[in-house]
Amino acid sequence: MFETIAIVGATGAVGGIIRKLLQEREFPYKNIRFLASKRSAGTTIEFAGKSYTVEEMTPEAFQGIDLAIGSTPDPVAKEFVPWAKAAGCIVVDESGFWRMDPTVPLVIPEVNPEAAFTHQGLIASPNCSTTQMVQSLKPLHDAGRVRRVIVSTYQATSGAGVGGQRELVDASRAALDGADFTxxxxxxxxxxxxxxxxxSHKHxxxxxxxxxxxxxxxxxxxxESIQVCPTCVRVPVSNCHSESILVETERKITVEEARELFAATPGLKVIDDVASGKYPMPKDCDGDDDTYIGRIREDLSCENGLAFWCVSDNLRKGAATNAVQIAELLVRNGAAV
Amino acid sequence: MFETIAIVGATGAVGGIIRKLLQEREFPYKNIRFLASKRSAGTTIEFAGKSYTVEEMTPEAFQGIDLAIGSTPDPVAKEFVPWAKAAGCIVVDESGFWRMDPTVPLVIPEVNPEAAFTHQGLIASPNCSTTQMVQSLKPLHDAGRVRRVIVSTYQATSGAGVGGQRELVDASRAALDGADFTxxxxxxxxxxxxxxxxxSHKHxxxxxxxxxxxxxxxxxxxxESIQVCPTCVRVPVSNCHSESILVETERKITVEEARELFAATPGLKVIDDVASGKYPMPKDCDGDDDTYIGRIREDLSCENGLAFWCVSDNLRKGAATNAVQIAELLVRNGAAV
Incomplete structure (x- = not known):
């Protein structure tokens, strides 16, 4: 057990879900602290029947914290992670800033848990759209070796935080009322x-x-030989990312085999009966920790191709849940304190 | 010129746009008639400053009509097209019913105009999601031979007719108000x-x-050797279909070449500067007859692959505009009367 844990970015959309998850999943700790930017510091958070004052994230604030789960924008993570590490605090970081650092393991607990135990004080949790895709690729990769992935995303506004969800509501209402909206x-x-x-434009x-x-x-x-061609699109959905995925494998995987592989993989659930109108949809996956797969079919355009549709709550498995699961890995492994 | 023309399904969403287009484009005719199902027959349509009574679609109603542009559900087209042909009326049909009949040309005027002139009294206009994709594939196919297409669609509710657009508004308002909606x-x-x-489930x-x-x-x-793997998804957008397209060609086509090919193709317009936030979006293409292409980039996963994003007004180029353009082809060719 970690004696003192903290949530960094505690007042954000993902921070709020991390708080819920720690209670739901009875995450063990003696003391808990809540850190956030100067703007939110001083506000009060109710947690497990107690009131806590949100502390400002400073180098000193990390003294005495054993494990911090961070969900902040990249520039904030760039700043706070070294502070936390210097204070001897292990960090599970949700941001994008440290993920590709070769000294930082990037972990999905159902996919590569072993990587977590190589950490040097920091473990990164992947990007939301990556997590659900890689969860679904993993059993196919183990069974038939993934060579190429073509993915088109349908990403919810919650990926842009609370402000994104609020803007969807406000902009939609304005559009319905014929009002102006900026x-x-x-x-x-x-x-x-x-x-x-x-x-932003990258490459x-x-x-x-x-x-x-x-x-x-x-x-x-x-x-490193897996080829991925992604197209990422924001859609007017509040929460839960969806993905249309086409995967080519070295060995052909049939629809039946894929369905069995998916169904046998922890964290994945299959809903797949298009003739009865059954497939995953964002409205049904909201608030759920699993990643849902449907529309599984053989690629019509390539011998070893498989097409499917994948939906997951990007705030939960795509962010908060995955981070908490990484922390649980560390607890179970006794890697701490 | 066709002396007497008619719109079949005149009161539907696409029928309404066909009416607008005939006026906008100054389609030549002496007499015009409006046909619809029994339900809409008897209602009045204002057209080019005159009032017309909508007639019920019956075998007899097609007597004296030289050209009919039809936009009806498949079962209606199955019924009325033989009536029209028996009356000596040439039909341009928007429905899906006749498209794959080997005796019926399936025409996009910018792509295969020559096919129109092989007609035996009936020319079919393609499915909306096909039209915009094939428009964009055509210059690539001519230049480098398209071998494989992987497409994920983001299809607007107008594809399901006026009722689909209305339901998006009503369902969205209910969701925002926390009200029930069936x-x-x-x-x-x-x-x-x-x-x-x-x-429905097909294959x-x-x-x-x-x-x-x-x-x-x-x-x-x-x-017949072109391989296509499609995933079609309905999105909460009122009008204009979008598509994420990945195409593999026999000969490599660079981004620069593709951009030039698209820009030089009638009916296509390129908006492509992601660094400045410029790309086609449904809200900007509504009411436009062109098909818009952006996000043009080399496939990261295959040597001869090209990825792009394509948006078009599915009620216009995807339906009404294409049908009217086919009729214009016939007029220009003097193939009539």
Whole structure:
């Protein structure tokens, strides 16, 4: 057990879910502290029947904390992680800043738990759109070796935080009422619209979100030869990311085999009966820790291809749940204190 | 010129746009008539400053009509087309019923205009999601031979007619107000949700909409060797379909070449500068007759692959505009009367 744990970014969308999960999953600790930016410091959080004052994230604040789960923007993670490590605190970090650092393991507990135990004080949790995809790729990779992945995402506004979800509501209401609306969180109106850009331009026409799906997939699966071609699109959905995935494997995997592989994999659930109108949809996966797979079918365009549809709560498994599961790994392994 | 023309399904969503287009484009005719189902017959339509009574679609109603543009559900088209042909009326049909009949040309005027002139009284206009994709594939196919297409669609509710658009508004308002809503047009709630099924189950886990994209693409491009793997998804957007397309060609086509090819193709427009947040979005393409292409980039996963994003007004180029353009082809060719 870690004696003193902390949530960094405790007042954000993911921070709020981490708080819920720690209680739901009875995460063990003696003391808990809540850290956030200066803006939120001083506010009160109710947790497990007690009131806590949110502390400002400073180098000194990490003294006495054994484990911190961080969910902050990248620039904040860049700053606080070295403070935490210097104070002897192990960090599970949700941000994108440290993920590709070769000294930092990037972990999905159902996929590469062993990597967690190689940590040097910091473990990164993957990008939300990567996590659900790699969860579904893992059993196929083990069974038939994944060679190539073509993925088009349908990403919810919650990926842009509480502000993204609020803006979807406000922009949609304005659109329905014929009122003017100026977007703030998104670069264009998200109401009844699609924005085929998530993140900034990064490489050869691909965005930062898309390149995360390329590089993080290889790192987590430990195979630099896997080719990924992603297209990331923001859709007017509040929560839960969806992905249309086509995967080519070295050995052909049939639909029946894929369905069995998915169904036997912890963290994955199969809902797959299109003739009866049954498949995963964002509205049904909200608040759930599993990643859902449906529309499983043989690729019509390539012998060893398999197409499927994958939906997951990006705030939970795509962020909070995965981070808490990494922390649980450390607890179970007794790697701490 | 056709002396007497008619719109069949005149009161539907696409029928309404066909009416607008005939006026906008100054389509030549002496007499015009409006046909619809029994339910809509007897209502009045204002057209070019005159009032017209909508006539019931019967075998007799087609007497004296030289050209009919039809936009009806498949079972209606199955019934009325033989009536029209028997009356000596040439039909341009928007429905899906006749498209794959080997005696019926399936035409996109910018892609295969020559096919129109082989008609035997009936020309079919393709499925909306096929049209915009094939428009964008055509210059690539001519330049480098398309071998394989992987497409994930983001299809607007207008594809399900006026009822689909209305249901998006009603369901969204109910969701924002926390009110109950029972979907009628769609099989699940479309408000802030995604439905990864369009049409019924057709073949090996693929839906009817998906198989249209496979078969119609081959027929229009006249190449049965083109492999297509589609995933069709309904999104909470009112109008304009979007598509994430990955195409593999026999000869490599660079991003620069593709951009030039697209830009030089009538009916296509390129908006492609992700670094400045410029790409096609449904909200910007509504009411436009062109098909828009952006996010053009080299496939990261295959030497001869090219990825791009394509948006088009499915009620216009995806339906009404294409049908009217086919009729214009016939007029220009003097193939009539």
């Amino acid at each position: 977007p703030e969180t998104f670069s264009h109106s998200i109401a009844f619209n699609l924005i085929p850009q998530i993140g 050869a026409g691909y965005t930062s979100e898309e390149m995360k799906m390329v590089f993080e997939t290889r790192k987590i699966l430990g195979d | 979907p009628e047009t769609f099989s699940h709630s479309i408000a802030f949700n995604l439905i990864p099924q369009i049409g 090996a886990g693929y839906t009817s909409e998906e198989m249209k994209m496979v078969f119609e693409t081959r027929k229009i491009l006249g190449d």
